[in-house]
Amino acid sequence: MVVAKTPIFEELKPPEKDFIEERLSLDLPLHVTASLVSDGVFWKRCCKQRWKLCDVSHYSHSWKRMFFERHLENIIELFIPGVTEPQAVLNVVPFCQHYVKRLDISQLLLPIKEPQEEEDVFKLNLEPENEVSESKMDHFDFSILLDKLTNLEELSLVYRVKQCGMNFEWKMFEMTDQDCELLAKALKSCETLKVLRLRFSQVEDKKCRVLVKSLLDHPSLRELDFSYNLIGDRGARAIGKLLSRSHLEILNLSDNKISSHGAQAIAHALSKNATLLSLNLHFNHLTDEGGEAVGGALMNNETLRHLNLAGTGVTWHTAVSLSKVLQRNNTLKSIVLSCNKLGDVGGKALEEAVSENIGLTKCDLGLTEVDEQSISFINEGVCRNQDSELRNEK
Template identity: 70%
Template sequence: MSKSLYPPVAKLNQAGDCRKIRRIIAEDPDWSLALVPLLSNLCLQNIVRNFEEKPIIEELLPGHKDYVLERLSPALPLHVTANLISDEGYWKRCCSQRWDLCDVSQYGHSWKRMFFERHLENIIELFIPDVTDPKTVLDMVPLCKNYVKRLDISQLLPPIKEPQKAEEEDGSDLASDSGSEGPSMDHFDFGILLNKLTNLEELHLVYRVRHCGMNFEWNLFEFTSRDCESLAKALKSCKTLKLLRLHQSKVEDDKCRLLVKYLLDHPSLRELDLSHNLIGDRGARAIGKLLNRSQLETLNIYDNNIRGPGAQAIAHALSKNSTLLSLNLRLNRLGDEGGQAVGQALLNNSTLLHLHLGANEMSEPAAIVLSKVLVQNNTLKSINLSCNRLGMDGGKALEEGMSHNTTVTECDIRLTEVGQESGSCISQAVRNNQSRARKKQAQESKAK
C-alpha cells in the first residue's frame, strides 16, 4: 500500500510548520452560489443597455418583457419608443418625471395619451414664428398622431420684435426705404398640423402670452386676420374635430364671419365655444347661419357684444334647428328684443334642453314671453335668467308658467327682483319636477 504524497494536516500542525498549509480565502465572505445571476437576466440587462441602438421588446416572453420595461429609461428618444412601447407603466414614469401634476383621468386614463398631448402642446406653445423650425412640429406627427385626441393651447408666441421695427414705429425715413419684409406668420400656423392629426377631436386655443410680466404689450394678445384665415382653413381640413374653443382672443365680427365661412357643413363639429370675445350682431348673424348648416349640439357665445338684432338672427335659426341641445348667451346685451326673440323660437323648437340668458338687460316683456315657453315647451330642462331686472310682474308671469310646467328641473332667477313670493313658488315647482324626474328615472332603471 503506497503512502500518501501529502502528510496529514494533523501531523503538520503537530510539527508546527504552518507555512506548508494550503488555504483558500474567499474574496467576498458573503458570496454564495445562489447569487450567481441567471444567464437570461444577463441577456435582458444587455437588451436594456442597448435598447436605443437595437430595440427588442415584442419578441420577448411576457415575463421578460415586463423585466425590460421596468428598467427602460424614460429619457429614451421618442422615435424609438413612441410606436413601439404601449405599456402604461412606462409612460406613467415618463409623465411623472417630466410634470409634477399628472391627472390621468383628464386623458381617458391613458398615460401615453397624456404624454404625447402635453408634449405636443409644449412644442406649440414655445413655437416662435421665423425662429423655431416647423420641422420640430412636423417630426412629431408620425410619433403622436395615433394618440393625440385633444390639444389645449394656453399661449401662442408672436414673432420676435427686431430693433429695426422700433425705428419704423418712430417714423424713421430710413426704415421705409429698407424694403424689409415682416414675419411670414403672426403666430403658429395650424395649417401645417391639424389635417395630419387624424384622431384630433378637441381644440382649445387662446391667443395670448402667459407670464409676460413687465414686457406687456397689447400685440402679445392679438389674434390677427392672417391668424384667423390660416386657422379657419386648418379647421376645415380637420375632419375629425368635434369641439372648438377659441376664447379670450378678441374675436370680433369679421373674424367670426371668416371662421364660420370655413366651418359651414363641417362633418363632425358638435360643440363651438367663442366665449369672452368681441362678437357683435354681424358675427351673431353668421353664427345663426352656422346653426342652419351644421350638426352643433352645444353653442357657447357668452360674454360678447351681441344685442337684439344678433339675438334675433340666432333665434330665427333656433326655431328651425333640430340638433342644438345647449345654448349659452349670458353676459351679452340682448335686451327685451333679443329675449323675446329667443322665447318665440322656443315655442317652435323641440330639441333644446339648456338655455342660459343671464345678465342680458332683460325685463318684464322678455319674462312674459318666456313664461309662455314654460307652458308650451315640453323639452327644456334648465333655464337661467339670473341678473336680469324681470320685476314683480315678470316674476308673476314666470310663476304662472312654472305652475303648468313638468320638465324644467333647474330655474335660476337670482338677482331678478321677482319678489320673494314668486321666487318661492317657482322654486317649489322646480322641486316638484325634480322629484317627478327621479321617480321616472327609477322606473326606467327597473324596467331595464
C-alpha cells in the same frame, strides 16, 4: 435593433411587462418608445417626470395619450415664429398622431422683435400705425398641423402670452387676420373635430365670419365656444347661418357684443334647428327685443334643453315670453335669467308657468328683483321635476 427583430414584449405577462417598464430609461428616443412601448408604467413615469399634476382621468386613463397630448401642447405653446423651425412640430406628428384626441393651447407666442436703431425707431414713429405690417405679429400656423392629427376631436385655443411682464402689448392678446385665415383653413381640413373653443382672443365680426365660413357643413363639429370675444351682430348672423348648416349641439357666445339684431338672427335659425341642446348668450346686450325673439323661437323648437340669458338686459317682457314657452314646452331642462330686472311681474309669470311644467329642473333667478315668495314657489316646482326625473331614471 435586437428588440425590433425579436418583438416578444407583448407576449410577456403584465407583471413582467411592468418589471421591464419600471427599468427602461426615460431618455430613450420617442421614435423607439412610441411604437414599441404600449400604454402603462413607462408612460406614467414619463408623465410624472415632466409634470407635477397628472390627472390621467382627463385622458381616458391613458398615460400614453396624456404624454403625447401634453408634449405636443408644450411644443406649440413655446413655438416662436421665425425662430422655432416648423419641422420641430412636424417631426413629432408621426409618433403622436394616433394618440392626440385633444389639444388645449393656453398661449401662443409672437415673433421676437429685433432691436431697432434709434434712427429706425424715429422713422417708425412717423409712419401711420395701419402701415406697420401685421404679418410680423402672426402666431403658430395651425394649417401645417391639424390635417395630420387624424384623431383630433377637441381643440381649445387662446391667443395670448401668459407671462409678458414689462413687454406688454395689446397684440399679445389677439389673433391677427393672417392667423384667422390660416386657422380657418386648418379647421376645414380637420374633419374629425367635434369641439372648438376659441376664447379671450379679441375675435370680432370679420374674423368670426371667416371662421364660420370654414365650418359650414362640417361633418363632425358638435360644440362651438366663442365666449369672451368681441363678436357683434354681423358675426351673430353668420353663426345663425352655421346653425342651419351644421349639427351643433352646444353653442357658447357668452360675453360678446351681440345686441337684439344678432339675437334675432340666432333665434330665427333656432326656430328651425333640430340639433342644438345648449345655447349660452349671457353677458350680451340682447334687451327684450332679442330675449323675446329667442322665446318666440322656442315655441317652435323641441330640442333645446339649456338656455342662459343671464345679464343680457332683458326684463319682465322676456320672462313672460319664456313663461308661455314653459306652458307648452317640457323639453327645456334649465333656464338662467340671473342679473336681469325681471321684477314681480316676470316672477309671477314664471311661477305660474313652472307650476304646470314637468320638464324644468333648473331656474336661476338670482339678482332679478323677483320677490322671495315667487322664487320659493318656482324652486318647489323645479325640485318636484328633479324628483320625478330621478324616479324615471331608476
